[in-house]
Amino acid sequence: MVEKAAAHAEQVLSVVQGDKAFPSLETSITRSWLRCVERYGLDPVRSHQTQVLESPYVREHQERLDDLLDIARTETSNLYQRIAGSGFAVILTDSDGVIVNWTADAGLSKPFERAGLWLGAVWDEQNEGTNGIGTVLIERKALTVHCNEHFLSQHGLLTCSAAPIFDPQGQLLAVLDISSVSSQDSKQSQLHTLALAALSARMIEHGCFLRAFRERQVLRFHRRTESVGQGGEGLLAFDEEGRILAVNQSAVDQLQQSRAQVVGRPIQTLFASGLEALLGQSGGRAGTPSLVRDGAGKPFFSLLRPAERRQTSSAASATIEIKALPLPSWNLEVLSDTDPLMAYNARCARRVMNKGVNILLTGETGTGKDLFTKAIHDASARASKPFVAVNCAAIPENLIESELFGYKYGAFTGARQEGRRGKILQANGGTLFLDEIGDMPLTSQTRLLRVLEDKEVLPLGSDTPVPVDLYLISATHRNLRERVAGGDFREDLYYRLNGLELRLPALRERGDRALLIRKLLAAESDGASVRITEDAFAALDAYAWPGNIRQLRNVLRAAVALCEDQIVRVGDLPVEITGLSPCGPAKDAAGSGLAQAERDALLRELDRHGWHITNTASQLGVSRNTLYRKLRKHGIQPREYPVP
Numbered sequence: 022m023v024e025k026a027a028a029h030a031e032q033v034l035s036v037v038q039g040d041k042a043f044p045s046l047e048t049s050i051t052r053s054w055l056r057c058v059e060r061y062g063l064d065p066v067r068s069h070q071t072q073v074l075e076s077p078y079v080r081e082h083q084e085r086l087d088d089l090l091d092i093a094r095t096e097t098s099n100l101y102q103r104i105a106g107s108g109f110a111v112i113l114t115d116s117d118g119v120i121v122n123w124t125a126d127a128g129l130s131k132p133f134e135r136a137g138l139w140l141g142a143v144w145d146e147q148n149e150g151t152n153g154i155g156t157v158l159i160e161r162k163a164l165t166v167h168c169n170e171h172f173l174s175q176h177g178l179l180t181c182s183a184a185p186i187f188d189p190q191g192q193l194l195a196v197l198d199i200s201s202v203s204s205q206d207s208k209q210s211q212l213h214t215l216a217l218a219a220l221s222a223r224m225i226e227h228g229c230f231l232r233a234f235r236e237r238q239v240l241r242f243h244r245r246t247e248s249v250g251q252g253g254e255g256l257l258a259f260d261e262e263g264r265i266l267a268v269n270q271s272a273v274d275q276l277q278q279s280r281a282q283v284v285g286r287p288i289q290t291l292f293a294s295g296l297e298a299l300l301g302q303s304g305g306r307a308g309t310p311s312l313v314r315d316g317a318g319k320p321f322f323s324l325l326r327p328a329e330r331r332q333t334s335s336a337a338s339a340t341i342e343i344k345a346l347p348l349p350s351w352n353l354e355v356l357s358d359t360d361p362l363m364a365y366n367a368r369c370a371r372r373v374m375n376k377g378v379n380i381l382l383t384g385e386t387g388t389g390k391d392l393f394t395k396a397i398h399d400a401s402a403r404a405s406k407p408f409v410a411v412n413c414a415a416i417p418e419n420l421i422e423s424e425l426f427g428y429k430y431g432a433f434t435g436a437r438q439e440g441r442r443g444k445i446l447q448a449n450g451g452t453l454f455l456d457e458i459g460d461m462p463l464t465s466q467t468r469l470l471r472v473l474e475d476k477e478v479l480p481l482g483s484d485t486p487v488p489v490d491l492y493l494i495s496a497t498h499r500n501l502r503e504r505v506a507g508g509d510f511r512e513d514l515y516y517r518l519n520g521l522e523l524r525l526p527a528l529r530e531r532g533d534r535a536l537l538i539r540k541l542l543a544a545e546s547d548g549a550s551v552r553i554t555e556d557a558f559a560a561l562d563a564y565a566w567p568g569n570i571r572q573l574r575n576v577l578r579a580a581v582a583l584c585e586d587q588i589v590r591v592g593d594l595p596v597e598i599t600g601l602s603p604c605g606p607a608k609d610a611a612g613s614g615l616a617q618a619e620r621d622a623l624l625r626e627l628d629r630h631g632w633h634i635t636n637t638a639s640q641l642g643v644s645r646n647t648l649y650r651k652l653r654k655h656g657i658q659p660r661e662y663p664v665p
Contacts, residue, residue, distance in 0.1 A: 026174035030065045033058075033172065049160045050170050053151040056159070057172040060402045061147050068175050071137025072148060074119060079141040082119045089186070089195055090122060092228040097124060097197070100221045104199065109214070112138060112198040114154050118145035121195075129202075136179060136202040147405070149173065153181025154196050161185055161193060163219040167208040180204035182215040184222035189230045189258070189267035190536065191280050192355065197222045223270070224252040230269050234258035235329045237266060240288065242313070242323035244275060249310040249324050263288045276315065281361065285532065291315060292323075341539075341553050353396045355540075356389065360533040366393070366523045373521050374401040374492070381458075381518050382496035384525035387569030390496040391456060393525060398452040403492055406451030411444050414457035421465050426472075428481035445478045445489055452492045458518065459499035459510065470514045493518070528566040528573060535562050538573065542589070545577045553589040560591060564598045620655040627657075 036051060037058045057063040074082070083090060093113060101111045101124045110125035110133055120142045125133060133139060137149075146155030150172030157164060163184035169177050183198035199218050204211075231239065240257040243249050255272030259265050268276075268283050276283065276291065283291070293314040310322035357367040370380065374397050382390045391410060398408045416424050427443030445453060455461070461469070472478050473493065477486040495518045504510035528534060538561050542553065557580075566572055580593040591599050630637045638648040 025177065026066045029169050029174045029177065032169070033065045046170070047164070049156065049162070049164055050151060050166065053146060053156045053159070054172055056146065057150045060404065061150075062405075063150050063172060065150070065172055066174055068173075069148075072143045073137070073139060074141040074143065076141070079119070079121070082115050082117070083121045086115055086121060086195060088232060089225065089229055092232060093122070093195075093197075093225045096221050096224050096228070097122065100199075100217060103217060104214070107201075108203065109199050109201045110138060112154070112200055114144065114196045114198065116158065116193050116195060117143070118149075118155050118158055118196070119143050120154075132202045133200075136176075138179075138200055138202065150176070152176060152179070153183035153198050153200065157183040157185050157196050157198075158193065163215060163222070165208060165211045165215045167211060168204060170208075178203050180206075180208075180211055182211050182218045184215075184219040186222045186225050186229075187270065188226075189233050189269065191270075194229070195225075197225065220252075226269060227252045227254075227256070230256050230258070230267070231326075234267065238328050239326040240323055241326060242272070242275070242310075242321045244319075244321060246310050246322040249322050255321075257283075257288060257291075259288045265291075275321070281364065281532075285535075292321075293318070341555060341558055353400050356393055356396050360526065360531045362524070362526045363531070363533070366525065367396075369521060369523060370397045371400065377492070378520035379492075379518055380494045380520065381501075381522045382494065382525060383501075383522060384496075384498065385527050385569055386498045387571035388525040388527060389570045390525055391454070394452075394454045394456075394494045394496065397494060398454075398492075401452070401492065403451050407448050408452050408454070409444050409448035410454040410456060412456045414460040418462050421462060422468065423481055425465065426468060426478055426480055429483045441480075443478065443480060445472060445491065446480075446487060448491045449489050450491070452494060455493065455495040457497055457499075458495040459497035459501055459504055463509070463511065466511045466514050470511060470517060473514075473517050528569045529564075537570070538562060538577075541570075541574055542577050542581070545574065545581050549587060551581060551584070551587045551589060554591065557589055557591045557594060560594060560599050619651070620657070623651060623655065623657065 033054055036046065036054055057065075090113070097111050097113060104111070106126060108126065108129065110123060110129065112120055112124075113122035114120050120138070120140055123133075123138070123140050137144075143149075144152055144154040146152065146159055149155055151166055152171055153164070153166045156166060163182075165180065165182040167180045171177060171179060179200060179202055181198055181200045183196050185193050186195040186197060188194045197218055199214050237258045237260065240259070241249055241254045242257070243251075243254045248254055253271055255275045256267075256269040257265055257272055258267045265284055265286050265288050268280060273280055273283070293316065310324045313321050313323050315321065353367040353370065357363040370393075373380065380394075380397065382393060384390060394410070395408060398404060411425065413421065423441065423443070425443050425445055427441050427446055455469075472489065475486070476490065477488045479486045501510055501515050501519075505512045505515050528537075531537065535558075538558070542551065561573075561576075568575075576595060576598065579595075580589045583593045584590065626637050626641060630640060641648065
């Protein structure tokens with residue numbers, strides 16, 4: 022056993038160092054081995070006990086996936102029946118790698134428990150090295166990790182075939198895994214097992230999508246008519262105006278467009294048929310798929326599944342359900358969502374973050390520079406090391422040097438006897454985030470430049486420099502070039518900080534604003550599902566948000582606290598967002614008759630188009646958001662007209 026472990030360690034080392042190539046080793050396995058050494062600092066011969074959460078914490082992880090577990094129950098049962106008696110277990114984990122469901126043959130409990138593949142066990146890559154569950158969480162694709170492909174030699178008898186499960190927005194939700202603790206077969210023999218795992222994962226995704234959008238119309242389509250209504254069909258959920266809300270992976274593959282290219286577009290722009298023709302298709306089990314063509318003329322067969330009737334009172338506006346979620350893990354994928362600039366920023370950050378290139382984040386106050394910085398740190402090789410944030414604008418000028426550089430006892434009057442480790446030393450080995458760097462005093466700038474150049478810090482009152490190793494990310498809402506020109510910021514420091522400059526867009530500029538509103542509202546719902554009326558949602562989506570994401574979070578937090586019956590309404594939002602007040606319609610600031618004339622013109626156009634918002638906006642040559650802003654400006658309350 023010792024010899025086998027040593028041979029395995031030698032193979033790992035030769036791959037990591039690039040001394041020897043193993044053509045049979047998949048690139049995903051090679052990448053994982055590299056992460057295990059360079060990012061996690063794991064030793065392939067290290068033996069350890071797998072972390073297993075206690076029952077109350079396991080239940081917390083299960084509760085987050087209530088809907089998925091309910092949908093997956095039938096599919097995992099069917100999957101288990103196909104592999105029963107073969108020594109394999111069917112395992113379901115959440116996005117943290119925590120096993121939340123486990124099914125295996127009777128009598129296999131003990132072997133799986135000894136291997137650590139048990140309910141509540143945590144199988145992330147950082148702790149368990151290369152493995153089916155943890156590596157799929159990072160690689161985001163189905164794969165098999167067979168025997169000695171596991172990084173840790175103690176897992177050398179395991180074989181794991183796993184597939185990711187994504188939610189309708191493309192976020193990784195769970196992993197479905199089929200594992201054996203004593204496989205003697207070749208990896209080639211696991212191809213069928215991997216195919217079963219991938220197929221079952223897609224079926225679970227399919228069920229989750231249909232449930233998530235049960236109150237929305239869903240277009241089901243496929244190139245083959247017999248596949249419509251089956252698990253491999255494409256799914257497009259859209260609202261009453263035909264705007265696409267979500268797509269599944271099959272739809273992305275068939276349309277040969279990314280999620281970012283599809284979500285938010287009118288559905289009729291994807292197909293040669295108009296919206297009315299698509300809506301005219303019969304739905305239900307008895308429905309017959311209709312032939313439609315995409316913009317390039319490619320044929321598809323489609324079937325419309327009508328929306329379920331909402332269970333709301335007749336007096337209430339139509340509402341959007343926001344499911345309760347844990348606070349989002351703000352990783353780079355979540356933060357970039359479908360906004361092109363944020364996606365570009367995330368892509369650039371990933372490419373430079375482990376290469377010593379300092380990043381300078383710019384953008385308006387409240388755009389989420391702190392969250393983006395933490396996400397970079399968490400995705401980097403320094404993720405397990407300290408992350409220290411300093412707001413340079415919040416520290417008095419006479420204290421900033423002691424805060425940053427630290428001090429020894431006696432450095433100044435009032436210095437603590439034990440001294441103080443400054444923020445720079447606290448961040449040693451990890452990431453230092455200097456927010457509002459543009460407000461740092463010139464004297465501190467000089468000392469910071471010396472730290473960056475010499476890679477050592479001299480605490481106040483000390484004669485002995487201390488070596489430091491840190492990754493620096495800075496941020497500012499100021500124009501540093503102008504401050505350099507005005508003599509308020511050192512030019513040499515500016516170029517030292519600005520290895521790569523990334524601008525975070527204002528909230529009003531973001532293409533994923535609606536999705537971001539949903540996520541933040543879910544996060545602020547304090548563990549309960551909440552609904553929001555469509556007119557309230559439209560008001561949030563149309564507002565300019567001068568305070569950006571910070572302002573949005575505060576508004577949503579207050580709205581959730583104020584709302585009744587877990588429904589956020591227009592009245593729960595601030596007046597500056599809705600344009601409404603208890604005193605009646607907003608008045609024109611100039612008090613002129615122009616405002617009344619514009620209001621009358623809007624009402625005439627709305628009447629002429631049957632109060633259809635999209636058609637009215639199109640006729641006026643403005644966007645829907647602009648039209649909503651005009652309506653609020655003139656006190657035309659959303660409840661006065663039907664939601665389109």
